[in-house]
Amino acid sequence: MTLLVLPLLESIPEAAAEHMTGGEWLEVGxxxxxGFAVSFGVVASFWAEHHRLFEHVRAYTRRLVGLNFAWMFTICFLQLPSAMVYSLPSTRSVIGLYIGTMTVSAVVLTLLVAHVHAHPEIQEPGHPLPRARVWANAAVAALFGLAFVIAMIAPQINYFALFVLFLSPVVERLSR
Amino acid sequence: MTLLVLPLLESIPEAAAEHMTGGEWLEVGxxxxxGFAVSFGVVASFWAEHHRLFEHVRAYTRRLVGLNFAWMFTICFLQLPSAMVYSLPSTRSVIGLYIGTMTVSAVVLTLLVAHVHAHPEIQEPGHPLPRARVWANAAVAALFGLAFVIAMIAPQINYFALFVLFLSPVVERLSR
Amino acid sequence: MTLLVLPLLESIPEAAAEHMTGGEWLEVGxxxxxGFAVSFGVVASFWAEHHRLFEHVRAYTRRLVGLNFAWMFTICFLQLPSAMVYSLPSTRSVIGLYIGTMTVSAVVLTLLVAHVHAHPEIQEPGHPLPRARVWANAAVAALFGLAFVIAMIAPQINYFALFVLFLSPVVERLSR
Amino acid sequence: MTLLVLPLLESIPEAAAEHMTGGEWLEVGxxxxxGFAVSFGVVASFWAEHHRLFEHVRAYTRRLVGLNFAWMFTICFLQLPSAMVYSLPSTRSVIGLYIGTMTVSAVVLTLLVAHVHAHPEIQEPGHPLPRARVWANAAVAALFGLAFVIAMIAPQINYFALFVLFLSPVVERLSR
Structure with missing residues (x-):
């Protein structure tokens, strides 16, 4: 997660080489x-949900390990489109890869939660995973999908398309 | 925390490209x-206090998770002004962002401690969080605020404004 | 593991400097x-096996600590040939170092598993390490060796030589 | 620990820019x-000893936390002279800073071990820290000091001065 700050960190020595002051760097950057704050927020909430899921898990299935690696790959990969959003012009392919990766990550996380929910034998006894967590994750994944569609239709909206995520508490309540 | 050393680490191949010796690099750097030692010390003491807090916590509230992410964001973000302090001229905006971020981090940590203190139901039974921890954190946050004011009034003092932090044992004792 | 993405991450500011769009970067990259996905998959499956091994371990021998450091060195070192595969022309030495490092890592992991299997006194009582894990790891190491031989005979196959690893479930079944 | 590989990792895109092949990079590098293998080995053995120490610790003193941060600072700082050893000409100041930092790290680790040994009340009951660990660490620190003196007298020996560390099992036995 700390690596998300790297592309910004690396731009500072460059700014130094161009004799910029800190104030100028802040204006340009x-x-x-x-974008960094947005990526950090998204990845942090994914990690929180992932952490919350594994508090219910006491054993592993082969499928769980596979899905978990797939999910970790999406999180690790997300750093690339994040860096592209920071550095490259905001074309449809950049913003599509950015929100698309988040959508895939949310879908895989929903599959992870659904897998654990469907296998009570790997859950902590006395601390079962409620069905509502599956729906809440599916709702978040659907909102990322919506943000992706909005960004594809109007790429100039950029990562502001992610602001539909603020609807997630509403959708979560409706899905109960 | 190890990422704090990165901007210095990256300056070494550059020094190699300019055919500097190690002694010259040390003189220039x-x-x-x-600055790196100062940042490391501040972040290390923040982490120690954070670690100490979570030894008292056995369950999470939604607010606790939110405050914790906000705090982690300040720590992660702090790497940017740290790198600016290493590389860019020490203008008011650079030193202000540096000490300002630390102040925000100390304030959010105080809010975290106060939140846990106000909710005995999420504390480890038999290991409650004493009220004195809230005051000690508030005192540290106030000293960071003082360092920020000093640095704004006299930016040429640079990160040496942080030396008021050495007063923290005194303030902590007074606040008991 | 997250460091595997670094060489790709660093190519993005360079692409920005050359005024590439995100779509062009994706095409070139x-x-x-x-290659990143392949490296990530290999390292992830190594870590999963390593994690699974240490669930059986409750004490350490001097040999175990030594082998474990050797293994961690191979995983850490693997980032170099990974980055070479991303960036340099795919000569025999590059692809040989890449698959060769993976082979050494798989061999050391097999030695680790065999060492724990041979020392019941350091295993978790009631959760012994089955002999089949030793054979499964040896089979995987042999497949990496085979991939290495294929890549040495025909370097133009590149990391696709690793596709023999898809035989591992077959070999694992045969070795029981 | 994985950051030790960074300076090498960063030299690969540079090699690509200069159209080097993997074989040429290996020859030059x-x-x-x-140097990387040496640094990795030293840091790994420090971590192993540190890990072994904290298996005996069940509570913290203020002094322990302070010494622990000082030790972590030396480990984090060690990356700088490591990178200098990789990249800059091996002058007395480079090799002195490199082995000097290791010596300080070994001394601080010895102080940590001695502090825990002197405070039975913070040790795990039923798993006390034997006095021999203090002597073993002091012996290792003395050997680092010897390597430092050798490197100062004859800097052209470079990090090979560290080979006196191979005497540590001998010294450890003598110190019992």
Missing amino acids: LPQLI | LPQLI | LPQLI | LPQLI
Whole structure:
């Protein structure tokens, strides 16, 4: 997660080489800082949900290990489109890869939660995974999918398409 | 925490490209090395306090998770102004962002401690969080705020404004 | 494991400097992305096996600590040939170092598993390490060796030589 | 620990820019690879000893936390002279900083072990820290000090001065 800050970190020695002051760097880098905050928020909430899931798990199936690696791959890969959003012009392919990776990550996380829910034998006894967690994750994945569609239709909206995620508490309540 | 050393680490191949010797690099980089030691000390003491707090916690509230992510964001973000302090001229905006981020981090940590203190139901039974920890954290946050004010009034003092932190044992004792 | 993405991450600011769009970067970088996915998959499955081994271990021998460091060195070192596969022309020495390092890592992991199997006194009582894990690891190491031989005979096959690893479930079944 | 590989990792895209093949990179980089292996071995054995120490610890003193941070600082800082050894000409200041940092790290680790040994009340009951661990660590620190003196007298020996560390099992036996 700390690696998300790397592309910004690396731009500082470059700014030094161009004799920029800190104030100028901040002005130039503001949209990148917002992008970093957005990526950090998304990855942090994914990790929180993942952590919450594994509090219910006491044993592994082969499928669980596979899905978990697939999910970790999406999180690790997400750093690439994050860096592209910071550095490259916001074309449809950049923003599509960015929100698309998040959508895939949310879908795989939903599959992980659904897999654990469907296998009570690997759950902590006395601390079962409620069905509502599956629906909540599916709702979040659907909102990422919606953000992806919005960004494809109007790429100039950029990562602001992710603001539909603020609907997630509403959708979560409806899905109960 | 290990990432704090990165901007210094990256300056070494550059020094190699300019055919500097190790002694020359040390001479040029001394203020940066001091800056790294300062950042490392601040982040290390934040982590120690954070670690100490979570030894009292046995369950999570939604607010606790949110505050914890906000705190982790400040720690992760702190690497940017740290790198700016190493590389860019020490203008008011650079030193302000540096000490300002530390101040925000100390304030959020105080809020975390206060939140846990106010919710005995999420504390480890038999190992409650004493009220004195809230005051000690508030005192540290106030000293960071003081360092920020000093640095804004006299930016040429640079990160030496942080030396008011050495007062923290005194303030902590007074606040008991 | 997250460091595997670094060489790709660093190519993005370079692409920005050359005024490439995200789509162009993806086109140029596709083979590197596949290489990253391959490295990630290999390292992830090594870690999974390593993690599974240490669930059986409750104490350490001096030999175990030594073998474990040797194994960690191979995993850490693997990042270098991975980055070479991403960036340098696929000569025999590059692809040989890449698959060769993986082979050494698989061999050391097999030695680790065999060492734990041969020392019941360091195993978790009630959760012994079955002999089949030793054979399964030896089979995987043999397949890496086979991939290495294929890559040495025909370097133009590149990391696709690793596709013999898909035989591992077959070999694992035969070795029981 | 994985960061030790970074300076080598970063030299690969540079090699690509200069149209080097993997074989040429290996030839040029061989002394750096040996340096990396040396640093990795030293840091790994420090970590192993540190890990072994904390298996005896069940509570913290203020002094323990302080010494532990000082030790972590030396380990984190060690990356800088490591990178200098890889990249810069091996002058007395480079090799002195490299082996000097290791010596300080070994001394601080000895102080940590001695502190825990002197405070039975923070040790795991039924798993006390034997006095021999203090002597073993002091012996290793003394050998690092010897390597430092050798390197200062004859800097052209470079990190090979560290080979006196191979005496540590001998010294450890004598110190019992």
